[in-house]
Structures are given as structure tokens and as C-alpha cells.
């Protein structure tokens with residue numbers, strides 16, 4: 001795990017966006033399509049706002065979410081909605097997005113239906129991870145119903161989980177997140193830095209981030 005500390009969040013945003021462009025262009029040297037998985041939440045939007053203008057062959061890029069709240073894209077909590085507002089625009093509008101939410105289905109049914117589609121994107125070329133101060137990443141929340149299944153080596157590619165006090169969610173499995181050739185974890189603030197340190201000494205089920213952060217570059221700003 002490589003740790004990059006930045007003097008401020010703006011410097012981190014610019015550098016991480018550039019790093020993702022470099023990673024994608026490296027992967028695009030090959031003849032096929034490339035796949036990137038990105039998080040939702042409040043951290044990544046500024047990175048997406050820079051990334052969407054990048055001059056790369058977006059038409060060959062498949063964009064996935066690391067996880068999704070089980071709500072329609074027009075819902076305030078939707079990660080797909082976040083991507084439509086911040087990433088899938090400008091030059092990146094040419095990218096192909098793989099949505100997870102299915103109207104009229106429960107998270108478990110939707111995950112089962114979409115899981116097979118994700119096979120073609122594994123191994124991922126790039127994954128960008130967020131993290132909570134509770135040491136979750138994607139929707140791999142400590143104590144969540146479905147966490148063990150999503151952390152298992154033979155997990156389905158997309159898993160339904162239910163964490164205490166959260167809406168139902170679907171998440172890429174730890175195995176799919178770990179398949180990525182290039183892994184980046186983006187965290188802001190002292191709490192998350194301390195949580196990441198603590199996660200290194202914790203059991204994976206208590207600190208899911210510890211199960212996917214190996215080999216990642218951690219980008220941190222206060």
C-alpha cells in the first residue's frame with residue numbers, strides 16, 4: 001500500500017484525476033474496452049468534475065459503481081445520479097455506464113440479475129474506493145447483513161447488503177474490487193486516516209477496507 005499525503009484537497013483532486021487518466025490511457029493501449037469502478041458518497045464529485053473533461057477514448061470505457069443505494073437515479077441518495085451530474089458529461093458522456101438499480105425489484109433480485117453482466121468487466125482496470133470512518137468501503141459495512149457473502153472468495157460479482165440504519169444497497173464483492181489492476185483509495189480528514197490505521201490491525205469483517213486496500217495507492221488530505 002502506497003500512501004500519498006497532499007497539502008490540501010484541491011491538490012489531491014487534481015492529482016488523482018490525472019492519475020486515473022494515466023491509468024485509463026495505459027489500459028486503452030490494449031484492443032478492448034476498459035472498465036473503471038468508482039464510489040459514490042460526498043468525496044469523489046470534485047474528482048469527477050475534473051475527470052469528465054479528460055481527452056481520452058471514453059467511448060471504450062465502461063463505468064461501474066463500487067456500490068449503489070437501492071433507489072432510482074433521480075433520488076437524492078442515488079450514486080448513479082451523482083455520476084450523471086458529475087462524471088457522465090462533457091467528454092466522458094461517451095462512456096458506457098452500467099447501472100445497478102432496477103425499478104420494481106428488491107436489491108437481492110436486482111443484484112442477482114446484474115451480477116452476471118459484471119463478469120465481462122472483471123478484472124477491473126481501475127478501481128477508486130472511498131471509505132467511511134467505520135472502516136467500510138463500497139457498501140461492505142461492518143456488521144451488515146450479507147457482508148460475509150460479499151467478502152467471500154466465491155462471492156457473486158454484485159451482492160445485496162443491508163446495514164443498520166441504511167437503505168438496502170448493492171455492492172461489488174471484495175473479490176471484484178480486488179481484481180483491479182490499479183487501485184486508489186481517496187480519503188479526507190484525520191478521522192478516516194486514523195480509521196485506516198486501525199483497520200490494518202482489525203479483522204476483515206470488522207474492517208472491510210483492510211480486505212481490499214492491499215496494493216492500493218492511498219490518497220489523503222486533511
Ligand SMILES: O=C(O)[C@H](O)[C@@H](O)[C@H](O)[C@H](O)COP(=O)(O)O
Nearest residue numbers: 039040041042043130131137138
Ligand atoms: O455509496 C457510498 O456512500 C460510497 O460508495 C461509499 O463507499 C463511500 O465511498 C463511503 O461511504 C465514504 O463516503 P463519503 O465520501 O461521503 O465520506
